[in-house]
Amino acid sequence: MSAPEISLFPLVELQAVSNAHNEWVALIFELAPDAGDSFQATLTLLKTPDVFAALAPLECILPVPQPHLLEQSQLEDLPPNRIILRVPSGACSDVAVQRKLANYAEAGYRIMVEGVAEGSAATMCSARSLMVDASLTLPPVLALVAQSGPHLATGMGSEERIADCAKAGFSWFTGDFALHPSQDSNIGDGTSRKRLLALLGLLARDADSRELEVLLKQDPALAYHLLKLVNSAAFALSSPIHSFGQAINVLGRRQLQRWLQLLLYARQQDDGLANPLLPLAAVRASMMEGLAKQLGWDRDQQDMAFVAGVFSLLDVLLAMPMTEIVAALSLDLDVVMALLDRAGPLGDLLKLVEQPNGADLEQAGISRETYWEAQLQAYHWAIQVSRNI
Structure with a gap:
């Protein structure tokens, strides 16, 4: 993946993802704006010795803002059973991206689409999950049932909103609900x-x-x-x-x-x-x-x-x-x-x-x-x- 050179060690916000029992199940890697290519910056963080042991058993949701540039060589040192590749919904309509992501899914890496892709684009990318800002509105029911999940609802500001999203088909949640x-x-x-x-x-x-x-x-x-x-x-x-x-x-x-x-x-x-x-x-x-x-x-x-x-x-x-x-x-x-x-x-x-x-x-x-x-x-x-x- 070609990317601008990263001159500084990246800063990351780790966002905990909880299930319906308030138990942590995954971590979202959100990189600071000055990180350059966010996926490449995440790889820098993941080169820390024993990083996956330190974060076990949680899954790591990694940003891939430009999936068309993702290369197999970048994934070689990442354990497929712990990695979820998060791709923007807008990229899923690209046939080349669909083929590439389908190949990575076949190799064991899970694909999560950020947002709601048009038509069957998410399915063509072999995506299992959707990541949707459900703080105010819920996505169409068909968008959730088309993939096996788990689906992630972001922007959760209260336990009541989590309950609403759980009824709609979400099983993973993140937001500042713990503070409210x-x-x-x-x-x-x-x-x-x-x-x-x-x-x-x-x-x-x-x-x-x-x-x-x-x-x-x-x-x-x-x-x-x-x-x-x-x-x-x-x-x-x-x-x-x-x-x-x-x-x-x-x-x-x-x-x-x-x-x-x-x-x-x-x-x-x-x-x-x-x-x-x-x-x-x-x-x-x-x-x-x-x-x-x-x-x-x-x-x-x-x-x-x-x-x-x-x-x-x-x-x-x-x-x-x-x-x-x-x-x-x-x-x-x-x-x-x-x-x-x-x-x-x-x-x-x-x-x-x-x-x-x-x-x-x-x-x-x-x-x-x-x-x-x-x-x-x-x-x-x-x-x-x-x-x-």
């Missing part, structure tokens, strides 16, 4: 809020293990998730753990704090679905810690970076203003500034994690390649967290 939970999904009970804030306060001031035990026993859901976690494959213990005291001893103080901060997001929702905020909080926390380490910050500063990342979604989780949450906790001033105003060194780092751009990365002294490595590690950890909690 329904009222039923929030922790609406005042007693629960107070208990969670109390627990967060104990964690923030490194309270005695016995104090943590008392609060854990008052929260059956949180206690269940903690015991489930320490008995999971993530810790591979020779004998099961049955008490909170044992769990605390096994994890250690530092790890206990981190896992409990994440476990707050794992509380079972009324509908029984996984909380989509959990992996997002894990990504932010891990990226913050990883970038802090790359910047040469000491261990305490790295811990504060982790806390700022994992707490940055508490206002969504608890349906409370961040000012009220921060007022109830004994947090370091740098963490408070980051959470309230995205100010200070931690606030600057949090902004980079939320919305990176080349100029800000350069100003922070973080290379694009370093950012990608932290991003990859963060998604790897978030995948593992989601599977073990």
Whole structure:
């Protein structure tokens, strides 16, 4: 594929794709505008050692904006069972493109058409799936039934919209719906809020293990998730753990704090679905810690970076203003500034994690390649967290 030379390591936004149970099933690679040829830029990212192992078992949806230029040699190092080639619907009417994509499909690569192609063009490209912005309108029913799927609905801003799209035939979803939970999904009970804030306060001031035990026993859901976690494959213990005291001893103080901060997001929702905020909080926390380490910050500063990342979604989780949450906790001033105003060194780092751009990365002294490595590690950890909690 001929393409303009890429002078900079590409920046990518990884968009998580969820199924109807809020479980991650795939990642969309969205490249920054300065990446040049987006498929070639994606190949640069995928040359990272063990990248597919890090993102396993998720499938990778790669942009192919010019499928007529795609060559077999570019696909040789990509595992067909993990790759979905995303092509624009407008290119599907080209007979040469149809033949080329059909050949790649025969070799095991799956084709996803972005948008709705005319007539039978998607079928002629051997496409299995459609990727459609269904935020406002749904595609024709015939467009979905013509391919086996799974079909991906983008622009999902709410759980209600996901339900509508699921009825229409979509089974994969992406969007910012996790940041806009329904009222039923929030922790609406005042007693629960107070208990969670109390627990967060104990964690923030490194309270005695016995104090943590008392609060854990008052929260059956949180206690269940903690015991489930320490008995999971993530810790591979020779004998099961049955008490909170044992769990605390096994994890250690530092790890206990981190896992409990994440476990707050794992509380079972009324509908029984996984909380989509959990992996997002894990990504932010891990990226913050990883970038802090790359910047040469000491261990305490790295811990504060982790806390700022994992707490940055508490206002969504608890349906409370961040000012009220921060007022109830004994947090370091740098963490408070980051959470309230995205100010200070931690606030600057949090902004980079939320919305990176080349100029800000350069100003922070973080290379694009370093950012990608932290991003990859963060998604790897978030995948593992989601599977073990």
